[in-house]
Structures are given as structure tokens and as C-alpha cells.
Amino acid sequence: MRHTKHDCWQGNSISPLSMGENMTVTGLVDTMFNGMGYNAKRLAEACHLFKTMIDEGSTVCLTMAGAMTPVGMGGGITRMIEMGFIDWIVTTGANTYHDLHFAYGLPVHQGDFTADDNELAEHDVVRIYDVYIDMERTLIAQDRIVRALTEKAVERNIFPEKFSTAFYHKTLGDGVLETAKHPENSFIASASKHNVPVFVPAYADSSVGMGTGFLPVISAAKKGSNKLDPSDFVDPSPTMDVLESAAIVFHSMNENITRGALEAGGGVPKNFLQQTGPMISQIIGMECPGENYVIQVTVDRPDSGGLSGATINEGKSWGKIPKAGEGNVVAYIDATVGLPIIFAYALENCKPRKHKNYSRILPDITLELVDAAIKTL
Numbered sequence: 001m002r003h004t005k006h007d008c009w010q011g012n013s014i015s016p017l018s019m020g021e022n023m024t025v026t027g028l029v030d031t032m033f034n035g036m037g038y039n040a041k042r043l044a045e046a047c048h049l050f051k052t053m054i055d056e057g058s059t060v061c062l063t064m065a066g067a068m069t070p071v072g073m074g075g076g077i078t079r080m081i082e083m084g085f086i087d088w089i090v091t092t093g094a095n096t097y098h099d100l101h102f103a104y105g106l107p108v109h110q111g112d113f114t115a116d117d118n119e120l121a122e123h124d125v126v127r128i129y130d131v132y133i134d135m136e137r138t139l140i141a142q143d144r145i146v147r148a149l150t151e152k153a154v155e156r157n158i159f160p161e162k163f164s165t166a167f168y169h170k171t172l173g174d175g176v177l178e179t180a181k182h183p184e185n186s187f188i189a190s191a192s193k194h195n196v197p198v199f200v201p202a203y204a205d206s207s208v209g210m211g212t213g214f215l216p217v218i219s220a221a222k223k224g225s226n227k228l229d230p231s232d233f234v235d236p237s238p239t240m241d242v243l244e245s246a247a248i249v250f251h252s253m254n255e256n257i258t259r260g261a262l263e264a265g266g267g268v269p270k271n272f273l274q275q276t277g278p279m280i281s282q283i284i285g286m287e288c289p290g291e292n293y294v295i296q297v298t299v300d301r302p303d304s305g306g307l308s309g310a311t312i313n314e315g316k317s318w319g320k321i322p323k324a325g326e327g328n329v330v331a332y333i334d335a336t337v338g339l340p341i342i343f344a345y346a347l348e349n350c351k352p353r354k355h356k357n358y359s360r361i362l363p364d365i366t367l368e369l370v371d372a373a374i375k376t377l
Helices: 025-035 038-056 074-082 093-103 117-122 135-155 165-179 187-193 207-213 215-222 238-254 267-274 276-284 313-318 335-349 358-374
Strands: 059-064 088-091 108-110 125-128 131-134 259-264 293-298 328-332
Touching (some): 025 335, 038 259, 038 293, 038 328, 038 335, 059 074, 059 267, 074 093, 074 187, 093 187, 117 125, 131 135, 135 165, 165 187, 165 238, 207 215, 259 267, 259 335, 276 358, 293 335
Parallel strands (some): 059 259, 259 293
Antiparallel strands (some): 108 131
């Protein structure tokens, strides 16, 4: 095992946390950075690195696993989108689905994680730890809305023969902007408004996927048939997801734009983003060093072998980052605590950026990637 030789006493002295009555988020973070250790220091490093991504004009991707929106995280994401701090998103269907509740004013309440789940079930209350959601007034109502918005898009012949989950969620967001009472409360609506692609690579593993999956059955029932018509399927293509996400990275490389990631948790969203480097280098055969900057906020351990806990440095061997030990930080802290602090620090220290409008140019930059890939064959 190699050990780096260095001056053991070159770091700042640890000092008791000083908190004045007028302390700001910036003051707190910088105090943690200059005089603390453990995950306080890591979180402060994450705040500084996120600011670096923004200030450099990096193409920034937010990945988000689990169910962050039911607890209210969507408001912070919306603000980051509005400020131009996030250029594309990879997340779970749970986050896109529950995000929509707030746009339509559907009930989501604080609850009790020690509650009797048998009693909750008797009252049609769904529990996500200490968050309560009403089965009839929220979930079933939301299912109807998703189906209605999708059916309306089908009637308008909006969907091409092949389309990505980003295209689907852009269409869904457009529908939210048209029909919701409070579209400002939805990050899906904000992403649609500002042309921020939202990929959901595990689309089938969600209530949105279940809802659109039932549409062919509804259509068959209306026709008085038990046969499913392929023309009634609303079927986002995994192939288009792979190509379009890689195209964003490839386009950024061609434009000499650095690339950064802010990862909340791990799971499929984390890997989907980080596989863009190997997709370009390993599969297509063109040089790609991966993401220049990566922040991960997670509570998962690396020693269990799961991707959610895998260190960013481990990605070097896969071609997911340019160099281990540089340009990345992992803060082992609950994302519902870490992300708001990172977002608040950025709001206090960074100027708004011009939106990159990737949703608008995705078809063109995907063709750029395909043309370049053909030349390698």
C-alpha cells in the first residue's frame, strides 16, 4: 500500500465552531471548511466544488435516487434550474411522480415514522418514513392526471416513433405548465420551461411507468377488444436515453466545456450518468475521460459492493473520471440535509447562468454523436 508523503501539520488548526448571531450559510460552510473535520469538512468541500462547477460554466448534471420530492426537495431543484445551475437531470420515477403532487395541490403531509401502518392502511394513508400521502386524493388523483396529460399528447401526435424518457418528461412538463394551478411548485414543469432534460432510465419502475403502461389496456377496452394495439403504446426507448445522455457529454467535450455532477444518493441515476464516459470511450471508441467534477452526497457504505456506496475514485478504473483523488468529494450525509445547504451556498455565492437549453438541441447533438460514432466503425 502506498502512502503519500506530506507535511503532517500543513492543514488549518481545528478550532471550536464559532457561530455569531448574524451567521449566514456561507459563513457556516466556510467555518466548517477552515476549522472542522469529518463530514462537516466534506460538506463544505462539496459546497465549494459545486460553486467551481457553476463559475466555470460546467455542464452540470443532478442525479437523484430514492424519493426526495415527497419531502419537499423539488423546491430547491426548481430554484437551481431557474438560476441555470443545473443543465440536465437523471432521477427516479418516484421523484418525477411525487413532484407533480405539489403542482396540483394534492395532499402530502408530515407524519410519524413510529405510526401503526395497519391503522394507516385502514385510512388509505401511504407512508414514506415520516411523510403521509393520501391514496385516493393524491395517488389515484395523480394517476388520472398523468394518464390524461399523456393521452392528450398522443391525440396531438406529439410523440415520434422513437423517443427518450427526457422527451416524455418534457412533454409531461409542458402539460403541467398548461393545466396545473401551481406549476411553479414542480421541478418537472421548471425543467420543461427551461429546456433541462430529465432522464428516468428506470422508467418502468415507477407510478408514471405503471400509468402509461395501462393506457393500451384502456384503449382496448374502449374498442371492445382484449387485444393490445401497438399504436396505443407510449413507450420511451432505453436506446434513445443512452444515446441522448452520451450526446450531452460529447457535445460538452466538443465545446471545451467541463462537466460536473451532483449526485444525491446512488442507484441507477448515479450509474446512468457515470456510464456516459464508458459509452463514448469503451463502446464507441472515442476518447472521453468522464466527468471533470463529481460530488456525491450519500449515506451508503463502499465496502458492501453496491454502486450507491462506491467511491468516486473507484470510477477512475472504469473511465468515469479523469484522475482519482482530484475534482471529487463524497459527503457521507443524508441528502435531505446536504443538498439544501449546497443549494443555499450556491445561491449566496454564484451569479445566475445562461440556460444551455439541452432539451431544445438534443436531436441535433445526438446526430453529432451518431455521425462521429459512424466514422469509428
